[in-house]
Amino acid sequence: MCTDQNPNKPADSSTIFPPLIHDVVVLTGPTASGKSSLAVALAKKINGEILSLDSITVYRNMDIGTAKPSREERQGIRHHLIDLVNPNEDYSVACYLKQAHQAVEQIRSRRKKPIFVGGTPMFLKGILRGFNPGPPADWNFRESVEKDLKEFGPEALKARLRQVDPLAAHRIHLSDTRRMIRALEFAKITGSPISHQQTQFESTYTAQECNVFTLAWPRDVLHRRINQRVEKMFQIGLIDEIKRLVEQFGALSRTARQAVGYREVLNGLAEGQSQSQMIEEVAAHTRQLARRQETWFRSFQEIQAIPMSENQPLDETVDSLINLLH
Numbered sequence: 001m002c003t004d005q006n007p008n009k010p011a012d013s014s015t016i017f018p019p020l021i022h023d024v025v026v027l028t029g030p031t032a033s034g035k036s037s038l039a040v041a042l043a044k045k046i047n048g049e050i051l052s053l054d055s056i057t058v059y060r061n062m063d064i065g066t067a068k069p070s071r072e073e074r075q076g077i078r079h080h081l082i083d084l085v086n087p088n089e090d091y092s093v094a095c096y097l098k099q100a101h102q103a104v105e106q107i108r109s110r111r112k113k114p115i116f117v118g119g120t121p122m123f124l125k126g127i128l129r130g131f132n133p134g135p136p137a138d139w140n141f142r143e144s145v146e147k148d149l150k151e152f153g154p155e156a157l158k159a160r161l162r163q164v165d166p167l168a169a170h171r172i173h174l175s176d177t178r179r180m181i182r183a184l185e186f187a188k189i190t191g192s193p194i195s196h197q198q199t200q201f202e203s204t205y206t207a208q209e210c211n212v213f214t215l216a217w218p219r220d221v222l223h224r225r226i227n228q229r230v231e232k233m234f235q236i237g238l239i240d241e242i243k244r245l246v247e248q249f250g251a252l253s254r255t256a257r258q259a260v261g262y263r264e265v266l267n268g269l270a271e272g273q274s275q276s277q278m279i280e281e282v283a284a285h286t287r288q289l290a291r292r293q294e295t296w297f298r299s300f301q302e303i304q305a306i307p308m309s310e311n312q313p314l315d316e317t318v319d320s321l322i323n324l325l326h
Contacts, residue, residue: 017097019130020104021210021302024114025325028053028124028297029215030290031260032225033308036069038215039117041318043077046115046325049107050074051100052081053118053127056259058096059087061245064238065261067229080107087256088249094133097126121296128212128302129204132197135189145181160184165193175292207304211325214297216305223287230261230283234275239265260285 025048027039039050052058056066060083063070068082080103085091100116107114116127125131149157154174161180162169168183186194217225242265245252257266261282268278297303306321 015094015098015133017094017101017126017131017133020097020100020114020116020127021129021205021212023108024104024116024127024211026053026116026124026127026210026212027215028117028119028213028303030217030222030293030297031119031286032067032229032290033119033215033217033222034225035117035119035215036067036073037314038317038321039115040069040073040075040077041314042321043113043115044075045318045322046113047111048113048115049078049080049110051103051107051114051116052079053116053120053123055091055096055120055123055255056262057082057118058084058091059253059256060085061241061248062087062256062259062262064233064236064241065259065265067233078112086249087245087252090253091255092133092137093122093126093131096123097131100127119293121293124300128210128300134186134194134197138185138189141185141188142181145184149177149181154180157181157184165195167195168193171195173295204300205302207302210302210304212300212302212304213306213321213324214303215308217308221308221310222290226286226290227283230279230286233261233282234279239269239275239278242266242269260289 025042025046027035027042029035042048043050054066056062057068058081059066062068069079081096081099084099104114116124118124145157154177157177157180158169158172158174161172161183164187165183169180172179172183183194186197190197238261242262245262246266251257252262252266257263264281264285265278267273268281273281304324306317306324308317
């Protein structure tokens with residue numbers, strides 16, 4: 001089982017995590033949408049503590065590329081589920097949910113309000129609808145399928161999945177190759193379709209029953225915020241941070257090295273790219289990530305969109321958000 005001392009050890013495959021949607025606030029949204037600062041301001045007003053809902057901030061020393069809030073930016077508000085494992089270690093959804101359940105219990109014991117903040121879709125889905133981790137990963141199988149994916153493309157991957165799990169093939173978007181590979185892996189290991197094992201994902205709540213919100217910016221404004229954030233990351237030392245990570249830890253874990261920002265710089269350093277080329281790559285891929293996140297969030301009926309404007313002061317946004325809580 002995952003423990004605080006060894007969080008990267010896989011959870012028992014028989015463990016099913018129930019939803020954590022009751023009596024919590026969930027603040028999500030695309031990257032660079034201002035979740036962290038809004039969450040801190042909200043926590044101050046509702047006596048809350050913050051739980052990160054991000055698959056990369058769990059890694060120690062990956063700070064600049066994740067826009068991890070500094071101690072000063074946390075303003076005395078306690079943050080959980082940050083800096084849990086080293087960048088060369090794997091960390092699963094099951095491990096995250098185990099520690100999230102433990103953290104929520106601790107926060108409630110202090111009579112505080114749990115506030116989940118972040119934009120990792122699978123972490124969010126586990127919080128909202130529960131999660132059955134199933135069998136551990138078969139990395140050899142995954143690497144074989146990923147090789148086929150590069151050669152034949154996602155349409156061939158979906159056709160292969162359609163043969164073993166038509167329902168999963170229907171539900172999973174063509175661009176979500178990671179989930180398609182997991183569905184194939186699940187069927188190979190267990191001999192049964194993953195769609196038959198995930199009925200807990202069918203149990204949903206309406207937005208009116210939940211305190212789950214996404215920050216919705218006009219597309220052009222969000223893109224400008226992303227570009228500004230990426231520029232700042234390079235200005236304050238993203239390249240040096242990644243060089244230190246490689247020097248200290250060697251090869252990063254699969255998840256860590258594929259994170260937007262880190263992947264492009266690692267490739268850019270290997271290929272001798274200029275900093276301006278890396279900035280352009282990171283910004284473009286971050287904008288693409290934001291679009292995928294927005295599409296994913298729209299698929300959740302539990303989530304209520306909060307229109308954002310650069311002209312609205314932070315305190316007014318917080319007060320508007322508090323008025324929606326129940």
